[in-house]
Amino acid sequence: MVYLQTRIPSVIHRDIKPANILIDEAGNVYLVDFGFAHVGEGEVGVSSVVKGTLGFMPPEQLFNRQLTDASDLYGLGMSLICLLTGTKSDQIGDLVDISYRVSFKHLVPKLNMQWVNWLEKMVEPRLKDRFPSAVAALKAIPAAPIRPPEAQFSQTTVEFKAKRAGELLIQSVTITNPIPETMLEGKWEVEAHPHDPPGEIYRWVEVEPEAFSDNHVECQIDIDTRRLMMGKVYQRRLLLHANTLAKTYAVNLRVQTARVPIQSSLISYTQLCLLGIFSFVFSWFISYLVLIVGTIAETSKFRGFGGVVGGAIGFECAAWLLRSSSWYSAATASTLLAVLLGSTVLVQVFSGMITAIAGTAATFGVGVGIFGGAIAGIVIGLVLEKQLLQKNAKQLIVASSLLMSIYGASLGLGVIIGFTNAFTLLLSTVSGLVLVVLFIHLQLQRANTVFSSRKTGRHLIKP
Numbered sequence: 001m002v003y004l005q006t007r008i009p010s011v012i013h014r015d016i017k018p019a020n021i022l023i024d025e026a027g028n029v030y031l032v033d034f035g036f037a038h039v040g041e042g043e044v045g046v047s048s049v050v051k052g053t054l055g056f057m058p059p060e061q062l063f064n065r066q067l068t069d070a071s072d073l074y075g076l077g078m079s080l081i082c083l084l085t086g087t088k089s090d091q092i093g094d095l096v097d098i099s100y101r102v103s104f105k106h107l108v109p110k111l112n113m114q115w116v117n118w119l120e121k122m123v124e125p126r127l128k129d130r131f132p133s134a135v136a137a138l139k140a141i142p143a144a145p146i147r148p149p150e151a152q153f154s155q156t157t158v159e160f161k162a163k164r165a166g167e168l169l170i171q172s173v174t175i176t177n178p179i180p181e182t183m184l185e186g187k188w189e190v191e192a193h194p195h196d197p198p199g200e201i202y203r204w205v206e207v208e209p210e211a212f213s214d215n216h217v218e219c220q221i222d223i224d225t226r227r228l229m230m231g232k233v234y235q236r237r238l239l240l241h242a243n244t245l246a247k248t249y250a251v252n253l254r255v256q257t258a259r260v261p262i263q264s265s266l267i268s269y270t271q272l273c274l275l276g277i278f279s280f281v282f283s284w285f286i287s288y289l290v291l292i293v294g295t296i297a298e299t300s301k302f303r304g305f306g307g308v309v310g311g312a313i314g315f316e317c318a319a320w321l322l323r324s325s326s327w328y329s330a331a332t333a334s335t336l337l338a339v340l341l342g343s344t345v346l347v348q349v350f351s352g353m354i355t356a357i358a359g360t361a362a363t364f365g366v367g368v369g370i371f372g373g374a375i376a377g378i379v380i381g382l383v384l385e386k387q388l389l390q391k392n393a394k395q396l397i398v399a400s401s402l403l404m405s406i407y408g409a410s411l412g413l414g415v416i417i418g419f420t421n422a423f424t425l426l427l428s429t430v431s432g433l434v435l436v437v438l439f440i441h442l443q444l445q446r447a448n449t450v451f452s453s454r455k456t457g458r459h460l461i462k463p
Contacts, residue, residue: 001031001076001134005069012038012067016075017056018082018089038067055092059100059125069133077102077122084108084119100125110150113245114142149182149215151175151242156251162225162258169223173251175240177215186242187211188219191250193236195462202227204461205236205253223255231259232463272400276408400438407431 004011013020014036022030036052052061058074061067082092085107095102102123105116118140124130131137154174162169177184188207190196196204204224209217221238228234234255241248410428 001072002138004072005134009039010069012069013072013075014038014061014067015052015056016072016079017053018079021079053089055089055096058127060127065127068127070127070130073122073131073134073137077119081119081123084111110147110245112142112144112146112148114144115146118142145179145182147179147182148244149177149179149184149242151184151186151240151244151246151249152178153249153251156249157254158221158251159254159256160223161256164258165230166226167258169225169255170220172218172220174216174218182215183213184215184217184242184244185211185213186240189239189241191237191239196236197461202461204228205238207238221253223253225255225257227461228255228257229460229462230257232257234461234463272404276404278408280408280411400435404435407435 001013004013011034013031013034015033016031020031020033022032024030056075056078058071059065061071078092081087081095081102081104082089085095085104087095087107095104095107097103102120104119108116118137121129121131121140122137131140152175154172158171158173160169160171175184175186188210190203190205190207204227206222206224208220208222212219234253234257236253236255238251238253239248240251407428410424410431414424414428
């Protein structure tokens with residue numbers, strides 16, 4: 001076309017369409033069929049108005065207006081649109097609206113916008129809006145490839161979960177460009193959020209590299225939780241501005257900060273409850289065994305006294321076994337229970353409640369007490385050690401476990417001998433009250449921790 005338009009006078013083909021463009025096996029392109037060609041610019045004759053192919057003729061040719069070098073550009077642009085969209089020549093009119101404007105952009109979603117703009121200028125209905133000549137159109141051909149690069153993400157939603165306060169969280173997103181002979185370029189931006197500090201005062205979300213020019217890049221996302229509120233979920237968006245058709249891509253971030261450390265979590269309420277239930281059932285069972293032996297009612301107090309003595313011995317035996325296994329905290333707890341029962345024995349002896357020992361009944365009570373004390377001491381020790389493996393509050397765990405064991409045992413004993421007994425009533429009441437005070441204290445500590453965290457959170461970044 002440049003050759004034809006640089007002749008003197010110039011040659012206007014007037015019928016450029018796919019059927020008149022031939023390509024040989026070597027890839028050489030030929031423009032053929034000059035039967036409608038017009039030499040020189042100017043108006044065409046009335047008899048030749050219909051010469052040409054509808055859909056490929058510019059509006060000025062249809063209406064017998066003056067033809068210029070830009071007239072053939074219309075036919076070439078329509079031919080290229082046919083090839084790009086796969087539209088047959090006899091169906092090209094489907095792309096032209098009533099104002100002779102060509103709508104083809106929706107049929108080439110992956111075509112580089114620079115090429116779309118170039119083609120749109122080639123087929124502008126108004127002559128003055130087109131390129132003035134083939135030389136001008138050739139100079140304006142985009143340097144970019146026909147298809148722009150694409151950005152494919154390894155993930156578009158990235159989740160972070162902090163395990164401790166002020167933790168630095170890191171994850172990566174891989175971006176690839178599958179389009180050959182193109183180069184993906186992009187720059188990251190953290191989308192503005194009303195709760196984030198303005199500008200560069202405190203950037204808690206960062207991406208490395210911030211800008212890149214590569215077809216396979218791994219971008220590292222850093223989350224700094226030092227200025228974030230604890231126990232909250234933050235949702236932000238990263239925007240990637242790229243040289244693709246989409247222009248901008250969004251990556252969603254979901255950040256779960258560490259929970260506020262609560263003091264009450266230092267003990268396991270579930271294990272304490274199970275320990276209390278065990279103490280209740282086991283105490284009831286042992287007391288029942290002690291009291292059903294013999295038939296002489298007068299020996300009942302001796303059976304109970306023997307059970308207490310045996311229990312103290314059994315707890316000390318359990319303490320010895322636990323200490324030999326290097327479970328010193330559990331052994332200490334079992335020793336404390338042995339001392340408690342031993343003190344009870346001394347109180348009964350020195351107060352004159354026990355003046356003589358009935359041999360058979362007391363001996364059986366001692367035996368059952370030793371068995372029960374040893375089993376109970378080992379179970380309590382195992383629960384203690386399990387809690388100590390998971391927690392750090394040694395004194396709190398030992399105290400709460402002992403209190404729960406005593407409370408459960410006193411309830412089991414009270415079911416057998418009745419809660420009117422002064423010793424049972426005193427034991428269950430004191431241990432129960434101390435447990436209630438302990439739990440209330442832990443809840444107050446928790447509330448104070450939460451309040452302090454919320455007070456500090458006023459100066460932190462909100463979700």
